[in-house]
Amino acid sequence: MPSRLRTRPPIALLTDFGYRDHYAGVMRGVIAKIAPAARIIDITHGVPPQSIMAGALALRESWRYFPAGTIFVVVVDPGVGTARTPIAIETRAGAIFVGPDNGVLWLAASAAKIRSVVKLTSARYRLPAVSNTFHGRDIFAPAGAHLWRGIRLKDLGPRITTVEQLDLGVPTRNTRALEGRIVYVDGFGNLVSNIDRGSVARLNASFPARGLWVTIKRSAPMKILDAYADAPKGAPLATFGSFDLLEVAVRDGDAARRFKAGVGSPVIVAARPG
């Protein structure tokens, strides 16, 4: 029935295919051919090439904002053509995740509470010829499109019981400080760390009325502000940004460039000297 079809959840795409080539476009074509009425929404195709962590974080930050039942097709796949397993995951939250089993699905799927996982082995739901270099086209897009059409997860292949995990790393804590590291750099040059609000709040509670300082590399100590624009133009700051993780930014500027920092750079949150 038309009106029900139109409001069915979309298929969302997240890849590192970039915007120069036709690769993401071909995935859209494959989906449109198998599931002509499915709506396709791009999350991004700009994940840094082969960066499983960046893809995993982008997915973790996105999936909740999509309609329940959205099918996420995720391709950040440095192991394409090897033994790494293509999988699909159903979750209690309703979201379905399709992609390589290399950790890229983990942060989102575990947050959505995994119910069932299958290996994408059924030849029926792949393209007739499967290349060794482009499983986004040959395996993942078809799986997403067939799921949208209503096949059941188990039609795609046998159930498996473990999924490759990935973690952000836990900040280390000593008496006066927390040390974390940068896990994501966004297009504005904002440096997102793995330091969560809770850890910062606990540190702060141990040093009442002192306040905290954030440093990255050899930066001067920065305060934790509520918004980018609470700093003067061009000034560095720390804030809990949209990831709800501590990030280092420069008001109207590029913190990654300013501090020559990137994924892996250490970030320190310390109590101010009392």
Add this chain to the structure above:
Amino acid sequence: MPSRLRTRPPIALLTDFGYRDHYAGVMRGVIAKIAPAARIIDITHGVPPQSIMAGALALRESWRYFPAGTIFVVVVDPGVGTARTPIAIETRAGAIFVGPDNGVLWLAASAAKIRSVVKLTSARYRLPAVSNTFHGRDIFAPAGAHLWRGIRLKDLGPRITTVEQLDLGVPTRNTRALEGRIVYVDGFGNLVSNIDRGSVARLNASFPARGLWVTIKRSAPMKILDAYADAPKGAPLATFGSFDLLEVAVRDGDAARRFKAGVGSPVIVAARPG
């Protein structure tokens, strides 16, 4: 009714979120969740970061080409999280503009003739939690989606009577010449100035039969041609491009790089020596 719904005007997105991150994708997800049948069309997410002028010009050049009633959600928002006001504007031309009140909506909205403006204050039409860093997700996308669903402008918040303006600057004229400046550099490196056809025509009329020369920085004088391809390959030229403003280009090349010019660079149109 399905067929009417399907042909309702789209929601058009214009941001400086870039293509690396999930930010634009999350806005699409938010819209799809609130207004599942709304069609989303991207104008671009490649506005140079924080460039209000570039965003304003891209919107000015785009809105007329969209279906009447299109809802434009525009996020170029260096002041996110501060006192700058989120607004929505209804126009006599039918277009609706949603975004921060920092001038980015002005060139388009004033061309479309502003009828009514409101502040986006109603908590009902925002996401439940509003961050200080991502109002595209938390305020602007929800407002656009709810408008699409049929709420009235005044449901979003109280009416206001002034809107932040922005202007391209007026070229200065002396007896023999016009001086303007570059206001937009496109992805091909074409340099778009604030010099309009009328000013050039008036200058030309004052020096009949002499013809005009255009110079930028230390360029050799360039003729005003009808099309890029009227110049030899690799040669610089001036033309009235798709903005209907005088632009400096290089046939099959990049004028911004050739002339080391950018936003703010002066451009001179002068009568040829007689």
Add this chain to the structure above:
Amino acid sequence: MPSRLRTRPPIALLTDFGYRDHYAGVMRGVIAKIAPAARIIDITHGVPPQSIMAGALALRESWRYFPAGTIFVVVVDPGVGTARTPIAIETRAGAIFVGPDNGVLWLAASAAKIRSVVKLTSARYRLPAVSNTFHGRDIFAPAGAHLWRGIRLKDLGPRITTVEQLDLGVPTRNTRALEGRIVYVDGFGNLVSNIDRGSVARLNASFPARGLWVTIKRSAPMKILDAYADAPKGAPLATFGSFDLLEVAVRDGDAARRFKAGVGSPVIVAARPG
């Protein structure tokens, strides 16, 4: 009838307009205005500026994966505003191609078997004002949208009988080796040559049990592997990638940067010394 309309083939866009500007967005707006129910799918807008060969290859690699009857609107158009002809092509395979007659449509259209070609001259199916710089907006998008609405090819203008061709060049063969050249560099830095599987198989058959070596510029000889990931991390390799042409890649790396190679660079496939 709604349900039939919804599953009608899409309009697919392929341009070199990039992602910085509103140009591709304006084309989407023009289509939405003329054909509000048409679904628009982007192949890419990241074709390197003015690169007819890159656009032609991206289209050749994409069209088969789209629903039969898809209307491809392709704008890589260094000659915009000159005498080069805007055309539309109907094919036996069902695909319809719209774009400038400069070779960009050739590889795909000839593979799809050309049935009929027309010049886009009818003012009725252009925008009312046609610029000299933006035929994507003024001519090509409107033609695609009107075709989607059901006008016949011949309504767009007079039939023509020749189309601008383009070819990838044929690898040269001597007794022990094949020499081809790079014709496409993708966003991962993979270097795609014009050397096809058949030529390599014939060379291989002439030197049974020796095996083949691939070199580019001063690279060490590389083996032809089945998948990128069959090489150790950071190692160069040759493979038949998704274009089904021999490509040079670096496992989890960027071959274009590693070998300082690009379009036109020679690639040699030679029998190993026996």
